[in-house]
Amino acid sequence: MSGLGAIYRRELASYFATPLAYVFIVIFLLLAGAFTFWLGGFFERGQADLAPFFNFHPWLYLFLVPAVAMRLWAEERRSGSIELLLTLPVRPGVAVLAKFLAAWSFVAIALALTFPIWITVNYLGAPDNGAIVAGYIGSLSMAGGFLAIGSCLSAATRSQVIAFILTVVVCFLLLLAGFPLVLDAFRGWAPPVLIDAIASLSLLTHFQAISKGVLDVRDFVYFAMTIGAWLYATTLVLELRKAD
Amino acid sequence: MIEVSALTKNFAEITAVRELTFRVGPGEILGFLGPNGAGKSTTMRLIAGFISPTSGAAAVCGHDVSREPLAARRALGYLPEGAPAWPEMTPRAFLGFIADVRGLAGEHRRRRLDDTIGRLGLAPVLDRPIEMLSKGFKRRVGLAQAILHDPPVLVLDEPTDGLDPNQKHEVRTLIGEMAPGKTIVISTHILEEVHAVCTRAIIIARGRLLADEHPAGLEARSRYHRAVTVAVSDRADLGRVEQALAALPGVAAVEADAAEARLTALPSAGADLYAAVTALAARERFALSEIRLEAGRLDEVFRSITTAAEAAP
Numbered sequence: 001m002s003g004l005g006a007i008y009r010r011e012l013a014s015y016f017a018t019p020l021a022y023v024f025i026v027i028f029l030l031l032a033g034a035f036t037f038w039l040g041g042f043f044e045r046g047q048a049d050l051a052p053f054f055n056f057h058p059w060l061y062l063f064l065v066p067a068v069a070m071r072l073w074a075e076e077r078r079s080g081s082i083e084l085l086l087t088l089p090v091r092p093g094v095a096v097l098a099k100f101l102a103a104w105s106f107v108a109i110a111l112a113l114t115f116p117i118w119i120t121v122n123y124l125g126a127p128d129n130g131a132i133v134a135g136y137i138g139s140l141s142m143a144g145g146f147l148a149i150g151s152c153l154s155a156a157t158r159s160q161v162i163a164f165i166l167t168v169v170v171c172f173l174l175l176l177a178g179f180p181l182v183l184d185a186f187r188g189w190a191p192p193v194l195i196d197a198i199a200s201l202s203l204l205t206h207f208q209a210i211s212k213g214v215l216d217v218r219d220f221v222y223f224a225m226t227i228g229a230w231l232y233a234t235t236l237v238l239e240l241r242k243a244d
Numbered sequence: 245m246i247e248v249s250a251l252t253k254n255f256a257e258i259t260a261v262r263e264l265t266f267r268v269g270p271g272e273i274l275g276f277l278g279p280n281g282a283g284k285s286t287t288m289r290l291i292a293g294f295i296s297p298t299s300g301a302a303a304v305c306g307h308d309v310s311r312e313p314l315a316a317r318r319a320l321g322y323l324p325e326g327a328p329a330w331p332e333m334t335p336r337a338f339l340g341f342i343a344d345v346r347g348l349a350g351e352h353r354r355r356r357l358d359d360t361i362g363r364l365g366l367a368p369v370l371d372r373p374i375e376m377l378s379k380g381f382k383r384r385v386g387l388a389q390a391i392l393h394d395p396p397v398l399v400l401d402e403p404t405d406g407l408d409p410n411q412k413h414e415v416r417t418l419i420g421e422m423a424p425g426k427t428i429v430i431s432t433h434i435l436e437e438v439h440a441v442c443t444r445a446i447i448i449a450r451g452r453l454l455a456d457e458h459p460a461g462l463e464a465r466s467r468y469h470r471a472v473t474v475a476v477s478d479r480a481d482l483g484r485v486e487q488a489l490a491a492l493p494g495v496a497a498v499e500a501d502a503a504e505a506r507l508t509a510l511p512s513a514g515a516d517l518y519a520a521v522t523a524l525a526a527r528e529r530f531a532l533s534e535i536r537l538e539a540g541r542l543d544e545v546f547r548s549i550t551t552a553a554e555a556a557p
Contacts, residue, residue, distance in 0.1 A: 002344060002345065006341055007345065010330075010333075010337075014330060014333070017333070017373075018332055079328055080325075080326055080328035081329060083292075083324040083328060084322075084328050087292045087294050087317060087324070088342070088345045089314045090314075242295075
């Protein structure tokens, strides 16, 4: 397992070796703040909770997480370093997992830096801190799902721009899988079982369940399976297309 | 030890490597020659396990590359074409990463890093990002990565490509120094390299193995093998010397290079021309500035072997 740790550390360090990390963190914090205070009406609501903060995370992640994920494999392929990485004595699945965990940790760092808002709400009132922790867990789970999707689509192309756009589209459809925009496309011809199945794939439904403070094991299983499935798909795509 | 048997790789509609079979043992430095697009890099990628063969097999130190990929890779040091690395890393961080992935630890790790950095002269650039390094240093960083774990088998894809003559010489010396006990395969399209470092040469074109010999054996295939070249001091003598050479017994043909005032007498099979030519020059009092026995011209052998293959259907 020395490979997993080494690749993880190299990847995480590589985010901070370029301005990307700092640009991402600053934009993430600015947007998170702006959404919470202006669009979410944090003060006007007069409630001591972080719902206005977490409610906008799916939309924030929709554009920011694909920007992190797009370079995961597309960049390795473009620069040729994929040939070096995948001829080291490491299983491809381990490399996929290590790179994913590094990206996830990076997003977790950005998310952790929103702690002032948690201090603020505790200063202003007496919030349910359990619900806030649940919100953070839900938010991080959703970011993991987006990253796993981005990892797979990044492995499928050597263009980061294409990886970014594809990831945004797939994440958008999965976010809204439980809503009329997506479901209407299936109504009328698909059997109800299929429509229910598609609706249950919705990232947003599961995220909202967790972030309301309802820690249902099914929601965690859903995120774990989403991440696992897309990472497994990443390994398959790499195997097929790594030498292109 | 590398064993390659009936190795074949098809891409969508082309066969990049077909039915390649060879074996390289410890102490050998095999030069892998071929025109661009002949399948050199594909073969090396197959041995390194980066791509999987369509049929056939490759094994490194007895470990089949497809069935025991990790064991095969542990025994192998591989320099991919173009020496890729992560551009934002420094050589120090990069080699540290490779050492970690390869599981080197403690005193052994430190010794291997010091030895490799010393051998490749990387000390002055250790803390500069790789993207800022010159082409020569980038290539050396790639070589360092390949030899860091002191593997018994080295596969180096164009290790001297893009280097200046001094750097080429350094890399060849390095390869020569590492050779005892190791199995080394280098690919190149530079023929002088074969002379300079290789104990054996394989020529491939269109994915097929066309020759597998000692460099001297390849030279012997040349029609210039054991030919005698003379440089005529006075250009006015050129015609007279040419006629005299052509009349010598054992001379199959004479080629003239008027610009350089050189004549090359090609021998008929088994003939020894050198003594005859020197005797002729003394007898006729030709003013010659040079008389040279040719070993054979690799570029000519290379061209005749590979163009014949290109022309075949």
